[in-house]
Amino acid sequence: MNERFLAERTALVTGSVQGIGLAIAERLAEAGAAIVLHGLASPATAAEAEATLRRAGAPDVLFLDHDLRDPAATEALMDRALAWHGGLDILVNNAGIQHTASLIEMPPERWDAILAINLSAAFHTMRLALPGMLARGHGRIVNIASVHGMVASVNKGPYVAAKFGLVGLTRVAALECAAAGSRDSGGVTANCIAPGWTETAIIEPQIAARAAQFGGDRVAGVADLLREKQPSLRTSKPSEIGEVVAMLCRPWAHNINGITIPVDGGWTAQ
Template sequence: MLKGKVAVVTGSTSGIGLAYARAFAKEGANIVINGLGDAAAIEKERAAIESDFGVKCAYSPANMLKADEIEGMVRLAETTFGSCDILVNNAGIQHVAPIEDFPIDTWNMIIAINLSAAFFAMRAAIPGMKARKWGRIINTASAHALVASPFKSAYVSAKHGIAGLTKTAALETATFGITCNAICPGYVWTPLVEKQIPDTAKARGISEEEVKKNVMLAAQPTKEFVTVEEVAALAVFLCSENARSITGSMQQIDGGWVAE
């Protein structure tokens, strides 16, 4: 479905981002991955994308705090593979604290990585998409783009900002064959989430199963984690021609969280 297309995915060396990259590669797209981690582990994932799906995959070490490096990541896709047809802004960080105790530097970093980085990438990618009359921009938002939770002021603010950025970009690009949508997951089962469970169980004096159901999934009516494969499948659909009229949307995949 995506043969001949090129996808750039930020924050894609693990978790949801890696699932996006592999799902696009399965559909025939060449890939630029980006993110942090052990160099050998990143190279293993990059090589696996090529060998598993018969596509080309490059790695960009672009720092999401630096606008020039983010632009360089988009240019890497264009010079290496000829275009940047699909842009997925997925990189993100989190910090939990009351507003009055929230570190200012941490606030600035969360806004920069979760919101400003997406703007910089879109700013770099949109001109080429307009020239080719085709493009797909997908921003990983969150249920927190639509509702709030206490002690997550920076993350909620950034994700609400992503919602506004998504809608604005959709309006600006609507006549150029470009769509811009946000995916809004609830709690997704990732290695990062899995690692938190034993410590949380110990700290609260409850079982790991109780942590999952009554702490992490308290707001998720299904009481089940969303899988990275489900999120990636939604992204693939949004890149299809059948989704060409879907733009400016917040695609909830949250087990019913926002419905309550």
């Protein structure tokens, strides 16, 4: 099987200077895609991420740092990304933020920011990427949701609302693009991936809170988190999420459309 199956394809991965996003971008680069790298990052962090993608095999990399809380900035991001190599073949909406607090204690500005980045930005990128995909009869939209797009947890109101919304939005997109293209052209698909506990910076505050219950023992804090939700008792690595994204971008995946794939050690099977 040709492992450079994305040669001459272009992918935008939002929130891709670290964590899951960078791992996804790196995997797509290994498959031959030119990568639009995105994130709010220092020049040094952006340069390091770009170097990682070039080492992985990306034939070209474009770094953009538009703030996805602002619809106008998101449109500007898409203008640049779509013009760079004549369109996008792959769109991965990965950018996300989190804040844990009860509904009555959740700062309204946090609600607004989480909904803007985790949900509204995906709407704007999808509505702007889809016309070109539909015209060419080929495209892949992969939205990084969460187990919290399938089940709820306390103290995560805006995050859960945004991720449930992202799953629903993805299903609508899947239906609207299902008949585009053909097996030969590759078709246009929209799917979600729902990671459980994954080794990224976004869960560090929750780990710290649990570790504090065990006298600062981080290992014990992680174990406690896993024991509560994830039956495998193992975290996922960001690279494992990258492999699932790559699978959905394979030519043979033209009829995998509108689904949400949990990578959660059995969390949502309970």
